[in-house]
Structure formats: structure tokens, C-alpha cells
Amino acid sequence: xxxxxxxxxxxxxxxxxxxxxxxxxxxxxxxxxxxxxxxxxxxxxxxxxxxxxxxxxxxxxxxxxxxxxxxxxxxxxxxxxxxxxxxxxxxxxxxxxxxxxxxxxxxxxx
Amino acid sequence: xxxxxxxxxxxxxxxxxxxxxxxxxxxxxxxxxxxxxxxxxxxxxxxxxxxxxxxxxxxxxxxxxxxxxxxxxxxxxxxxxxxxxxxxxxxxxxxxxxxxxxxxxxxxxxxxxx
Numbered sequence: 001x002x003x004x005x006x007x008x009x010x011x012x013x014x015x016x017x018x019x020x021x022x023x024x025x026x027x028x029x030x031x032x033x034x035x036x037x038x039x040x041x042x043x044x045x046x047x048x049x050x051x052x053x054x055x056x057x058x059x060x061x062x063x064x065x066x067x068x069x070x071x072x073x074x075x076x077x078x079x080x081x082x083x084x085x086x087x088x089x090x091x092x093x094x095x096x097x098x099x100x101x102x103x104x105x106x107x108x109x110x
Numbered sequence: 111x112x113x114x115x116x117x118x119x120x121x122x123x124x125x126x127x128x129x130x131x132x133x134x135x136x137x138x139x140x141x142x143x144x145x146x147x148x149x150x151x152x153x154x155x156x157x158x159x160x161x162x163x164x165x166x167x168x169x170x171x172x173x174x175x176x177x178x179x180x181x182x183x184x185x186x187x188x189x190x191x192x193x194x195x196x197x198x199x200x201x202x203x204x205x206x207x208x209x210x211x212x213x214x215x216x217x218x219x220x221x222x223x224x
Binding site: 006032034041042043044045046049051088090092095096097098099100101102103 | 114143145150151152153154155158166168200202206209210211212213214215216217218
């Protein structure tokens with residue numbers, strides 16, 4: 001079993017929809033949780049960074065961490081075609097290596 | 111500031127050959143991490159270098175090695191290439207600011223092993 005599980009998708013939604021992306025993990029020692037976005041033929045870029053449990057909002061993006069369930073989510077409100085990309089969750093205990101999910105491919109159609 | 115640069119961008123090799131990939135982190139960043147990305151396995155951590163020392167290592171065979179120079183530029187080497195080594199190799203420079211870690215990724219080197 002992988003330490004971090006993520007549904008690969010693809011997830012196809014109409015413009016303006018609310019998107020929910022999720023990851024589950026098995027290591028209860030993870031404290032730092034991140035979401036990266038990767039466009040085709042580009043390297044990933046950091047979208048959201050959360051420490052421990054709780055919510056964090058940044059514009060149309062909200063990250064949620066539920067450590068009791070070992071479950072993290074990224075919500076995208078008012079999705080746009082420019083949000084079409086692969087979204088990767090990542091996590092670690094601190095300064096150690098980041099463990100990534102396999103990524104969910106999102107397509108937002110006009 | 112210039113971003114993370116990787117060279118070459120594309121590479122075709124045959125089984126048994128070796129390859130060296132290069133990564134220049136963002137100026138002033140001292141930590142460089144390397145990842146292998148494949149459709150089935152996603153992003154898998156290879157190793158991290160900080161101030162010329164390997165700080166973390168992933169679960170890859172000894173054919174995969176790396177080093178970091180005093181100017182923080184890093185190279186990774188794969189010897190005796192196998193078909194399964196075909197992947198996108200990403201490097202990232204890693205910093206901590208205000209308790210938050212950010213990794214800045216380069217565009218990657220796409221390696222095809224025939």
C-alpha cells in the first residue's frame with residue numbers, strides 16, 4: 001500500500017463548478033501538507049501549504065486537512081478552463097523528503 | 111530571479127548506457143531535490159542535497175547517484191540504463207521561509223531509454 005493515495009481521474013467538470021480533490025495517507029506522523037499544480041510539460045508549482053489540521057483559503061482555493069481521518073482535500077471554487085492541470089498532494093514530517101500522491105488530472109470545459 | 115533550470119530537456123539513450131542530468135537551483139537556494147515522475151508511480155523522491163552533502167535518499171538502486179557542487183548546482187547520474195528508467199526527471203530547489211517549505215521545480219528532463 002502506498003503511503004499517499006490519490007484518485008488519478010481524469011475529473012471533467014464544466015466551467016464555474018466547484019471541484020473537490022482528495023488524498024488519503026497512512027503515516028500519522030505527517031504534519032505538513034501541500035498541493036501542487038502541474039501543467040502539461042511543466043514542473044509542479046506550489047498552490048497551498050498547510051500545517052497540521054484545519055482549513056486554509058487562498059482566493060478560489062481552499063485546503064482542508066483532517067488528521068484524525070488521514071484525509072486532505074483541495075476545493076476549487078468557480079473553476080476556470082485555466083485550472084485544467086494535474087493536481088498533486090504532497091506531505092512530510094518536516095525537513096524530510098516529500099511524499100507525493102500520483103496526481104489527479106482535472107479538465108474544466110467551457 | 112531566474113527559476114530552476116535543467117539540462118538537457120530531452121534525451122534519448124539505449125539500454126546499458128549512462129546519462130548525466132544537470133540542475134541549477136534558484137540563486138541562493140542551497141537545497142536541491144531530485145524526483146522521477148512516471149504515469150504509473152507518480153513523483154518519486156530520488157535524493158536531496160544540501161551544501162554538497164546528501165541529506166535524504168529515496169528507495170532507488172545504486173545505479174542512481176548524484177552530487178552537488180559548491181555553487182549549489184547538482185547533477186544526477188544513471189548508469190546501466192534500463193527501459194524502466196524512461197521518465198521525466200525533475201529537480202527542485204527547496205527553501206523554508208517563515209516556517210513554510212516551498213519547492214520550486216524545474217521543467218524537467220524527459221529521458222527515453224530504447
